[in-house]
Amino acid sequence: MKVWVDQDLCTGDGLCAEIAPAVFTLMSDGLSYVRDGGRVMAKTAGNPEGYEGRVPIPAGLDDLVLEAAGECPGECIFVGE
Ligand code: SF4
Structure with a gap:
């Protein structure tokens, strides 16, 4: 199973990162992104984000x-999937 975040809908409250910090992280834009180990799935980190990430x-x-x-x-x- 895979997980992703739609940043267009994210409120930035950080609840996900509190519950599962190994999977979710807040970036400097205040929005949540998923991570694959040290690889954060955010365009600002050079990776695809949202559904593509x-x-x-x-x-x-x-x-x-x-x-x-x-x-x-x-x-x-x-x-x-
Ligand atoms: S920060 Fe996490 S829990 Fe809060 S809206 Fe965004 S994705 Fe959802």
């Missing part, structure tokens, strides 16, 4: 990612 959910973190998606006030965390 999908990353595999690390082993054992599925529940935390789903919790973050469920709590996300912007409803902008997506999980799929």
